[in-house]
Every structure is written in C-alpha cells, then in structure tokens.
Amino acid sequence: MDKQLMTFTVNGETVQVAASPTKTLLEVLREELDLTGTKHGCELGHCGACTVLVGGVPILSCLALAIEMQGEAITTIEGMAEGNTLHPLQQAFAECGAAQCGYCTPGFLMSGKWLLDHNLTPSEDEIKAALAGNLCRCTGYTKIIEAVELAATRMRASADATAAG
Amino acid sequence: MLIGKSLPKIDSYAKVTGAARYADDIKLPRMAFGRILRSPHPHARIIRIDTSRARAYPGVLDVITGADLPVKYGIMPTTQDEYPFAVDRVRYVGDPVAAVCAVDEETAEAALELIDVEYERLPALLSIEESLAHEDIKIHDETRRGNVMKEVHLSFGDMEEGFDEADLVREDTYFFEGTTHAAMEQHACVADSGADGKITLWTSTQTPHYIHREVAKVLRMPQSHLRVIVPAVGGGFGGKCEPFAYDFAACLFARRHGRPIKFTLSREEAFLCHRGRHPVKIILKTGVKQDGTITAVHLQTFLDGGAYASYGLATVYYTGALLTVTYKIPRYKFDGMRLYSNKPACGPKRGHGSTQPRYAFECQLDRIAEQLGLDPAAYRKQLAIDPDTTTVNGLRVTSCGLVECVDRVVDSSGWQQRRHHLPVGRGMGMAISSYVTGAGKAIYWNDMPHSGVIVKVDRGGGVAVLCGSSDIGQGSDTMLATVVAEELGVDLLDIRVHAGDTDLTPVDLGSYSSRVTFMAGNAAREAARKLRAWLLEAAGELLDAAPDQLEASARRISVRDAPEHFVSFAEAAQKAEATHGTLSAVGSYTPPKLGGQFKGAGVGISPAYSYTACVAEVEVDPETYDIKVEKLWVAHDCGRALNPTLVAGQIEGSAYMGFGEAIFEEQVFRKGLHKAPSLLEYKLPTIYDTPDIIAMHVETMDREGPYGAKEAGEGPLNPIIPAIANAVYDAIGARVESTPITPDKIARALKEQQRRLAAPGAPKPQPDPARAANRVSQEAPTL
Numbered sequence: 001m002d003k004q005l006m007t008f009t010v011n012g013e014t015v016q017v018a019a020s021p022t023k024t025l026l027e028v029l030r031e032e033l034d035l036t037g038t039k040h041g042c043e044l045g046h047c048g049a050c051t052v053l054v055g056g057v058p059i060l061s062c063l064a065l066a067i068e069m070q071g072e073a074i075t076t077i078e079g080m081a082e083g084n085t086l087h088p089l090q091q092a093f094a095e096c097g098a099a100q101c102g103y104c105t106p107g108f109l110m111s112g113k114w115l116l117d118h119n120l121t122p123s124e125d126e127i128k129a130a131l132a133g134n135l136c137r138c139t140g141y142t143k144i145i146e147a148v149e150l151a152a153t154r155m156r157a158s159a160d161a162t163a164a165g
Numbered sequence: 166m167l168i169g170k171s172l173p174k175i176d177s178y179a180k181v182t183g184a185a186r187y188a189d190d191i192k193l194p195r196m197a198f199g200r201i202l203r204s205p206h207p208h209a210r211i212i213r214i215d216t217s218r219a220r221a222y223p224g225v226l227d228v229i230t231g232a233d234l235p236v237k238y239g240i241m242p243t244t245q246d247e248y249p250f251a252v253d254r255v256r257y258v259g260d261p262v263a264a265v266c267a268v269d270e271e272t273a274e275a276a277l278e279l280i281d282v283e284y285e286r287l288p289a290l291l292s293i294e295e296s297l298a299h300e301d302i303k304i305h306d307e308t309r310r311g312n313v314m315k316e317v318h319l320s321f322g323d324m325e326e327g328f329d330e331a332d333l334v335r336e337d338t339y340f341f342e343g344t345t346h347a348a349m350e351q352h353a354c355v356a357d358s359g360a361d362g363k364i365t366l367w368t369s370t371q372t373p374h375y376i377h378r379e380v381a382k383v384l385r386m387p388q389s390h391l392r393v394i395v396p397a398v399g400g401g402f403g404g405k406c407e408p409f410a411y412d413f414a415a416c417l418f419a420r421r422h423g424r425p426i427k428f429t430l431s432r433e434e435a436f437l438c439h440r441g442r443h444p445v446k447i448i449l450k451t452g453v454k455q456d457g458t459i460t461a462v463h464l465q466t467f468l469d470g471g472a473y474a475s476y477g478l479a480t481v482y483y484t485g486a487l488l489t490v491t492y493k494i495p496r497y498k499f500d501g502m503r504l505y506s507n508k509p510a511c512g513p514k515r516g517h518g519s520t521q522p523r524y525a526f527e528c529q530l531d532r533i534a535e536q537l538g539l540d541p542a543a544y545r546k547q548l549a550i551d552p553d554t555t556t557v558n559g560l561r562v563t564s565c566g567l568v569e570c571v572d573r574v575v576d577s578s579g580w581q582q583r584r585h586h587l588p589v590g591r592g593m594g595m596a597i598s599s600y601v602t603g604a605g606k607a608i609y610w611n612d613m614p615h616s617g618v619i620v621k622v623d624r625g626g627g628v629a630v631l632c633g634s635s636d637i638g639q640g641s642d643t644m645l646a647t648v649v650a651e652e653l654g655v656d657l658l659d660i661r662v663h664a665g666d667t668d669l670t671p672v673d674l675g676s677y678s679s680r681v682t683f684m685a686g687n688a689a690r691e692a693a694r695k696l697r698a699w700l701l702e703a704a705g706e707l708l709d710a711a712p713d714q715l716e717a718s719a720r721r722i723s724v725r726d727a728p729e730h731f732v733s734f735a736e737a738a739q740k741a742e743a744t745h746g747t748l749s750a751v752g753s754y755t756p757p758k759l760g761g762q763f764k765g766a767g768v769g770i771s772p773a774y775s776y777t778a779c780v781a782e783v784e785v786d787p788e789t790y791d792i793k794v795e796k797l798w799v800a801h802d803c804g805r806a807l808n809p810t811l812v813a814g815q816i817e818g819s820a821y822m823g824f825g826e827a828i829f830e831e832q833v834f835r836k837g838l839h840k841a842p843s844l845l846e847y848k849l850p851t852i853y854d855t856p857d858i859i860a861m862h863v864e865t866m867d868r869e870g871p872y873g874a875k876e877a878g879e880g881p882l883n884p885i886i887p888a889i890a891n892a893v894y895d896a897i898g899a900r901v902e903s904t905p906i907t908p909d910k911i912a913r914a915l916k917e918q919q920r921r922l923a924a925p926g927a928p929k930p931q932p933d934p935a936r937a938a939n940r941v942s943q944e945a946p947t948l
Contacts, residue, residue: 036190037183039399041349042432046844049349077183086181094177097810100818101638102180103349103399109181128852135844137349137400138638140821141852142860143814 006070010035011079017066025069026050026061029076037077037106041135048134051107052076058114060133077106080113088158089113089151098147100138108134112148120156122148166718167651168872171810174643175657176397176636185397188353188369193425196355197226199414200273201428202263202280203437204255207289207507207837208304211253211262211282218279219265224272226422228280229264229414236383240375240407240512242609244314244474246305247510249383249413255284256304256472257508258837259437261410266418266426289507289837293446293467296504304472304505312505314470315481319765321557322496327461331452333536337529338448340903341521343469343832344825345441346514347849350399351432356415357425363390364416370408371401371635372675375608377667379408384416388667391416395665401637402822403513404440406677407475436842440512441832443480443503444469445521449529457537457544461496464488464522468503468511475512477503479608479768483518486769488526489556490599491567491776492548497557508834513677515822516882519600524904527596527887531894541595541891542575545778549597552865559761560769564865564875566802567597570778573800573861578780584895590787591795594891597778600880602804602870603680605759605770614753616684617671620649620692621749622700624742626720626735628653628660633673634685635665639878640811641681645689647807648871652693653700654717655734671751679876682807683772684754686871691752696741699748703740707732757869773867775880776802779820781888785896790908790915792828794856794889801860804867804875815877816860823885825850828905 003018010033017032026043029035029052041047043062050061053075080087089112092098099105108131115122115130122130127148136144179185216228231252239245250261263280267273290296290304290312300311308314328334354368364386370376373393381388398405411428418426430438448465466484470477485499514520534544545567550556552565574595575581584593607615619631630649636642646660663669673685701712704722708715708730716725723731732740742748760770780798785791797820806812829848833840841847860881866873886904894900899914901907921927 030190034192035183036186036192039187039350040189041351042844044432044843044845046432047349081182086178090181093181094173097171097174097177097814099174099177099180100640100814101349101398101400102176102185103187103638105180106183131852135349135849135851137347137402137822137849138818139814140817140858141855142817142858143810144852 004067006067008069009073011075019066021065021067023066024062025052025064025066028066029061035076035078039103039106041104048111049104049107051110051134053110053114056114056117058111077109080109087113088154089116089148092147092151096143096147096150098139098143104134104136108136108144115148116152116155120152120159122152167647167657168807169809171808172657174640174811175646175662176642187350187397187399188355188367189429191355191367191396191427193355193357195424197266197268197418197424197426198270198273199264199266199411199418199426199428200270200277201261201410201434202277204251204258204260204262206255206284206286207258207291208287209255209284210287211251211255212285213283214263215281216263218281219276222272222276222279224268225265225276226268227266227418229417230262234383234413234417236385238379238383238408239474240379240476240608241474241478244478246307247473249410259509260472264410264414291506291508291834291837293469293504296506304507308505314474314503314505315478317481317485317499317501317765319485319558319763320498324461324463324496324498327496328452330460332455333533334450334452335529335533336448336450337902339525339528341445341447341524342904343442343444343511344514344830345436345439345832345847346402346404347844347847348400348402348404351430351435352405352409352411352438353427353429354412354415355425355427356419358419358423360423362420364419365392365394366412366416367394367396368412369398369405370395371398371405371637371677372407373635373665373667374633374672374674376408376412380412380416383413392668395635398635398637401676402515403517403677406513406675407440409438432844433842436839436847437509439471439509439832440475442514442520443511445484447522447525449525451529451533453533455537457533457539457547459492459494459548462488462494463498466501466522469506470503471506471508471510473510475510477511480513480518482765482768484522486558487519487599488522489558490560490562490774491550491597493550494557507837515819515879516600517678520883520886523598523883524887524890527884528890531594531891542571542580545597546571558769559766561759562774563869564773564804564867565776566863566865567776569863570776570800570802571597573863574778574780574798577859577861578782578798580780590896591784592892592894592896593780593782594888594895595778595780596884596887596891598880598883599774599776600876600883601678601771602683602773602775602876603756603771604678605756605772606767607674614755615680616673616688617751617753618645618685618688618692619671619749619751620689620696622696622738624735624739626655626659626733626738628655630660630662630689631670632664632685632689633667633670634681635676637676639676639815640808641676641685643811644682644686644807648686648689649693652690652697653734654722655720679879682874682876683870686874687754688752690871692750695750696748699741699745700737703744704732704737707736707740772869773804773875775875775877777881777884779884779888781892783889783892783896785893785911790911792893792906792908794824794828796857796859797824797885798859799861799881800863801877801881802863802865803877804870805864805873806862807872807874809862812862812877813860816881817858819879819881820858820885821850821855823882824856824889826904827886827889828907831905
C-alpha cells in the first residue's frame with residue numbers, strides 16, 4: 001500500500017514519517033524512527049513487550065495502527081530518563097535485579113511509570129494489576145514488584161522533600 | 166571486597182533505557198530480510214519444489230532450499246541428522262523447507278506463498294507409543310531399529326540382591342509432559358559479508374562457539390572466515406543452544422550477495438523451533454528397608470525426542486545420570502530410550518533431562534514415606550548423601566548442602582507446626598534435587614579448556630575482559646567483571662566486558678549446563694591473578710615494599726599496615742607495563758578428569774553439584790479442583806553467592822518456571838499441529854498466577870569453585886514440580902501422576918481412587934496419621 005505522511009510527537013519531539021497506513025505503531029517506532037528500545041514478543045497483544053505510553057496511558061503498540069496515533073504524544077523507553085538521569089523506576093529496576101535478559105523490561109517500565117504517575121502508594125495488588133499485561137520469563141516477577149515498591153518509596157520521599165522545601 | 170555484594174549488573178543501565186541492542190535491533194545499510202517457508206505436514210516426502218514464481222516476484226533477491234545447503238549438521242557430533250532446509254523429506258509441521266530473501270519482510274512473506282512444493286504425505290508418529298509400535302514407519306532411515314534414536318543400559322551393583330533385601334518395593338509410572346522455553350525474545354540473526362567472502366553473523370545464541378563450528382561446516386568455509394557475535398540475548402533457557410535454519414540461510418545469502426540480511430522469527434516459529442523439555446514416560450522401581458534405607462533403584466525412561474537428535478543423546482543419558490547424587494543409593498540400574506516422532510525436536514531446557522526423573526523420584530519417595538509413616542522432610546535428610554562421596558555410578562560429589570537446604574525450607578515454611586493443621590483443600594509438599602555445575606565434557610570431546618579469558622589493563626587504569634561466554638540475562642558479564650575487579654581492586658564499572666565474539670574472545674563453551682560462573686569465573690580469576698602479581702610487584706618497587714605487604718582496593722595499591730602509602734592503580738599499571746610490556750594475561754579452566762570407565766560415563770560428571778530443597782503450599786478448590794500455589798520456599802546451595810541479588814533472581818526465575826510446568830504449561834500437538842503456539846494459549850504464568858517465592862541461599866564454599874561458587878541458574882527448578890505435586894496430594898488426597906497437574910486430572914484421580922476403594926475385597930485404606938490429623942483439624946484456623 002502507498003505510503004502516507006504521518007506526524008507524531010515522540011518523546012517530546014515532533015516527527016514526520018512516510019509509512020504505509022497498514023503499519024503498526026510498533027513497526028513505525030522500531031523501523032522508521034529507530035526507537036528499537038520498544039520490543040516485540042508476539043505482535044498479537046499477548047506479551048506486553050511493546051507497551052508505550054500514548055497521552056500518558058499504556059497501550060500495546062503492536063495492536064495500534066500508527067496512522068491512528070497521529071497528533072498523539074507518545075512516550076517510549078528512550079524518553080523515560082531525562083538525559084542520562086534515570087527515572088527512579090529505571091534506577092530501581094537496575095538495583096533490584098528486575099531486568100535479567102531485559103527484553104520485557106521496557107514494557108514493564110512503561111506500565112510501571114503509568115502506575116507511579118498516578119499512585120505513589122501502590123499496594124502489591126495494585127502493582128500486579130498495573131503489570132498484569134506484561135509477561136516476564138526470567139524473574140518470576142518478584143524483583144519487578146520489589147523495584148516498583150522501591151521506586152514508589154523514593155518518589156514519595158522526594159515528593160515530600162519538595163513539598164517541605 | 167565485591168564478592169558477596171549485591172551490585173547492579175553492569176548491563177542493567179543499557180537494559181533499563183532501551184539501549185541494549187538485541188539481534189532484531191541491528192540495522193545495517195542495504196539490509197535485506199528473510200522469511201522461512203515451513204512444512205504444513207508432520208511427515209511427507211518432497212516430490213518437487215518450484216521456486217520460479219517466488220524468484221520472479223518483485224523485490225525478491227534470492228530463494229534458498231535444501232539443495233543449496235546439502236550438508237548434514239547436528240549439535241552433537243555423533244548424531245548429525247538434520248539439514249538446514251529439508252532435503253527430500255519433512256518430519257514435523259514447521260520443518261524449514263525454503264527461505265525467501267527480499268528487500269523487505271512483507272515482500273519475503275508474500276513470496277513464500279509463491280513457492281510450489283509438492284508433497285507426498287507419509288504416516289506420522291506422534292507419541293512414544295506410536296513410535297515404538299510402528300517400526301515399519303521410519304522417520305530417519307539411519308536408525309538401526311524402528312525409531313529408536315538412542316538406547317542406554319547401565320547397571321551398577323546386584324539389582325536382584327537389592328530388591329530381595331528390600332522390605333518394600335514400589336514401582337510407579339509417571340509421565341512428564343513436554344514444555345518449551347518461550348524466551349521473551351524470538352530467535353533472530355543478522356549476517357553480513359564483503360568481497361573477501363568473510364562472514365559476520367550476529368545471532369541470538371547461548372553457544373557462539375558451537376554455532377561457529379556448525380555454520381562454518383555447513384557453509385564449507387574455514388572457521389577463520391566466519392565471525393560469530395552475540396548481541397544482547399532476550400532469554401534462552403536452553404532454547405538457543407544450537408544453530409537454526411535462519412543462521413545458515415543468512416550466512417549463505419550474505420556470502421552470495423555481499424549484503425546484509427536479517428531473519429526474525431514470529432512467535433509461532435519460536436514455538437516450532439522448540440528444542441525444549443522432552444516428554445518422558447518414567448517407570449521407577451525403588452526398594453527400601455523398613456526404616457526407609459534405599460536398597461536399589463531401577464529407572465526406565467522413554468523420551469519423545471521429536472523429529473531430530475538435537476542434544477537428545479545427552480538428554481537421554483541425563484535422565485539417568487543425576488538421580489544418584491542426592492540420596493544414598495547402593496545399587497542402581499538405568500534403561501533409557503529416546504525415540505523419534507513427527508513433532509518439533511526436543512532438546513535442553515533448564516534442568517536438562519534431570520527434571521523429569523527427579524519429579525518422579527520425589528513423588529515416589531513421598532509415597533514411600535507415607536507408607537512407612539515417615540516425615541517426608543526428615544526422611545530426605547536421613548537418605549541424603551554426605552559431602553565428599555562418590556555415587557554408585559561414579560560421580561564425584563564434593564560440597565553438598567542438601568541437609569541444610571531441607572532445614573532451611575522446613576524452618577521457614579513452618580513445616581512441622583503447620584503441615585498437619587491446614588484446612589481441607591490446603592496442603593504442603595516438599596522435594597529436593599541436585600544439578601551439575603557445568604558438564605564435565607564438551608559436546609565434542611577434546612582436551613582443551615572449557616573456558617578462556619583474556620584480561621588487559623591499559624595505562625589509564627581501564628580493564629578489559631574478553632571471554633567467549635554469552636550473557637543471556639543471567640549476569641555472566643557481571644560475574645566476569647566482579648571477579649576481575651575483586652582481584653585487581655578496581656570498581657565494577659572500571660571493567661569493560663567483551664563477550665561472545667569468536668574473533669576477539671577466547672573460547673567459552675557457552676551458557677548451558679550451568680557452567681559459566683564456575684568455569685569462566687575460574688578462568689577470569691586465573692588471568693586477573695597473573696596481572697595482580699605484576700601490579701603488586703610494580704607498586705612494591707614504587708613504594709619500596711614487598712608485594713606481599715600490599716593490597717589492591719579502591720583503585721589503589723597500598724601498604725596493608727600503612728594505607729597512607731599507596732600508588733594509584735593506573736600508576737602501578739604504567740610501572741608494570743614498563744617492566745613487562747603490554748599488560749594482558751590469559752586464564753583458562755579445564756575440568757578435572759572425572760567419572761567411571763563405562764560407556765556413558767561422560768554424562769553427569771561435573772566439577773561440583775548444587776543442591777536445592779523446596780516446600781510448596783497449595784490450595785485446591787474442593788469443587789472445581791482449581792489449583793492455587795500460594796507460596797514456594799526454596800533453599801539453594803550455590804556454593805557461595807558471588808552476587809546475592811543475582812543468585813536470588815536465578816532461584817526465583819527457576820521457581821517461577823518450574824511452577825508453570827507443574828500446573829499450566831504443555832507443548833502438545835493435535836494431529837501434528839501445535840495446539841498452543843502463542844503466548845496466550847501456551848499458559849505461561851502471569852504476575853497474578855505466580856506464587857510468593859521465598860529464595861534462600863545456603864553457602865557451602867565449594868573448594869574448586871571461584872571463591873567457593875557453584876551454579877544457581879538451573880538447579881532450583883527441579884524440586885519445584887514434585888513439591889507442588891506432593892502438596893496437591895496433601896491438599897486433596899489423590900495423586901496425579903503426570904504433568905501438568907490440572908483440575909480434570911485431579912477429578913479423574915479422585916474418581917479412580919473412589920472406584921478402587923469401593924471395589925469388593927478392596928483393602929481398607931490405612932489411616933495415615935498425617936491426613937487423619939489434617940481432617941481432625943478442619944476447624945483449626947489457618948496461620
């Protein structure tokens with residue numbers, strides 16, 4: 001099918017891409033924009049590896065047509081750190097050993113970021129609910145849950161410090 | 166001191182930012198894309214392949230078939246029975262038939278439909294029973310008898326005497342269903358070549374050295390002209406231990422066309438590549454004295470190997486080899502048989518071949534303990550082998566923390582206090598296991614080291630570590646950095662690890678058989694210690710002190726008793742380079758000569774064995790028989806935990822994977838078609854399913870392991886499945902003797918039990934004190 005010009009905001013930058021309207025957001029991110037941090041584990045919406053944020057909300061980029069995402073603000077794993085300063089959740093994943101092979105990690109971080117954007121005191125059940133669409137084959141999820149809890153604790157402390165200051 | 170600290174993995178930062186580059190993330194100029202045509206039939210003769218329509222399709226650059234690569238290969242040198250693409254015959258649904266190389270993936274995919282293949286269907290054999298029954302239908306012409314790929318018969322001691330001595334002899338039959346790895350990353354590779362004909366292959370693999378050998382062989386090229394590089398690998402679990410059709414096709418295309426190409430498999434194709442856990446039928450006969458002492462064990466295994474050999478030669482031996490390393494067994498007989506069938510080939514999956522018989526043995530011991538009125542935990546301690554013993558089949562065991570592992574899970578789970586006071590529908594079960602810390606032999610036998618490491622130090626104090634190992638997420642790069650940083654007294658992040666590149670790195674056999682920490686760790690330590698000696702000598706000259714008075718830490722070499730006297734690591738490096746020339750050193754590791762003098766003695770030997778114990782707590786719904794695994798307590802003897810967080814991660818990941826195999830996962834087929842080739846239908850556990858996992862380290866300080874370390878990556882999986890099976894029995898009172906344990910099987914087992922008890926003349930069930938107590942305590946509150 002003929003290519004069409006599409007415009008998005010990805011990680012704060014406005015980008016234009018000429019791509020077939022049949023292309024998924026996942027394909028456009030990885031193949032046209034070289035944002036290969038977003039992974040694919042099934043391309044059927046089963047595994048969550050391709051999770052990105054659209055308007056701050058996690059979606060499965062393998063099930064979204066890129067052309068329907070025009071004008072949206074998209075955040076990928078490449079946009080999670082500020083420069084070289086890691087988001088507290090990224091830092092916690094590194095420290096807790098929550099990333100083993102690392103392939104599911106970007107998807108988990110996107111889902112986890114959404115959770116922490118809305119809830120800095122998540123219960124274990126709330127963490128599980130937020131991450132239930134992401135599969136991990138390495139960790140048994142234990143260290144992933146620990147990492148979200150650690151990041152929430154640190155972000156709370158930081159928010160308290162800001163409020164007090 | 167870095168050993169024993171839970172530092173973040175050196176590659177974590179790349180992995181949490183999306184910067185880690187996996188095979189499918191590689192993009193090269195002029196890169197083409199390949200797709201593979203696979204057999205739609207489980208067994209068929211190929212009458213004709215016509216690729217002309219596909220070749221004519223716009224954008225198609227090449228089509229590769231079996232005729233282009235007519236060289237047999239196989240990961241085990243003596244059982245090479247596979248072609249990259251089918252020659253004459255296809256043997257499973259998914260067997261590669263042809264590859265299309267095109268300007269993009271869509272074009273390649275579309276052109277697959279234009280390849281005309283005429284098949285003559287052949288009868289397909291789809292189970293152990295069918296493969297045994299139909300000797301006339303041969304899946305491989307080369308087999309001596311029917312579809313028997315390998316038969317093993319080993320006997321140690323007088324079995325007749327052993328069973329005569331026994332007061333109780335049990336014979337039970339179990340079936341362990343096949344399962345697959347389902348690593349999150351699908352297999353992928355990129356190959357490139359230039360006018361010199363040399364090829365570079367980036368491939369998602371656990372074993373770059375073996376890929377190097379096999380791909381060079383099939384492409385009939387010198388190994389010196391092929392470079393295999395391992396990018397970041399998105400999980401393996403045993404599924405990426407051998408070359409696949411795409412590796413060969415990519416290299417051939419690159420060489421023919423002088424341009425790069427990428428192959429990325431779909432999730433369904435990853436299921437079809439498989440090489441996962443063998444379905445195994447197990448017949449286990451065990452004799453014990455009245456006090457429970459084992460007098461003899463006879464194990465028979467029948468492995469459903471699928472269409473090709475893969476690692477199956479080793480697998481069949483492994484089903485027999487490791488049963489003896491946990492308990493005192495004075496006489497042992499093993500008969501194993503691996504059969505071909507028309508399904509994707511089975512191979513190694515975490516716990517390679519030892520998982521299935523361990524499940525059977527631990528379930529049977531539970532029954533024996535019950536019959537003899539023994540506590541399952543105390544009974545296992547009673548039977549446990551001692552450290553520094555040799556098993557009846559000639560395996561040398563050194564450090565062994567089995568008893569302590571049992572104690573840890575018993576204490577932490579409240580086994581003694583809680584087990585008899587759980588309400589109906591709740592149960593606790595226990596099991597133990599052991600696993601090799603690296604195979605004692607390479608897959609091709611030779612006298613060379615199993616692992617080599619080069620360490621080089623630059624004038625600025627930077628340290629590079631080169632090793633042919635493959636970090637598949639377990640943290641082997643971090644292990645190498647930790648060992649070298651420990652010896653040289655620098656920071657973990659001062660070390661750059663370059664791993665898995667056959668041009669640059671010395672051979673390491675790969676990330677399989679839980680060998681890397683032990684073998685590459687020892688090699689790295691040897692190399693680093695050579696450099697350390699030079700650096701201390703150089704610093705000693707600068708500080709006017711004897712080297713043995715110095716210590717290296719925090720990027721300094723200082724006088725131990727007067728730490729204010731120091732030189733920086735970089736200063737010492739410059740002085741040492743002035744004396745010795747360019748600073749680099751090599752280290753290597755070769756396992757000691759081990760094992761008996763019989764055919765098959767090469768499988769099961771290992772420089773060390775890890776030990777694990779598990780207690781599982783489950784709840785079974787009394788109406789639906791739905792199983793919920795509430796909690797797993799797992800204690801693992803890993804020798805010494807070099808990085809406790811990473812070891813815990815391996816224990817938790819193993820427990821998770823064992824849990825999935827216990828109650829959900831099965832790689833099964835209907836008329837040759839995979840029943841569940843997707844991550845939705847193949848029920849791998851989600852975050853909601855996965856139980857609480859309590860991982861505990863038992864440290865035994867193995868005397869040959871680096872700093873005392875043994876393995877942690879595979880062993881902890883093995884006791885999980887029988888522990889859950891025993892817990893389900895404890896909860897509901899019926900035994901399911903196959904995996905996965907599912908509600909329908911529980912219903913059948915209960916019905917069968919009722920039928921047996923109701924039969925005229927049936928013996929009255931002996932009231933078991935444990936279960937009686939359980940019933941009495943129905944009203945007791947849960948803890």
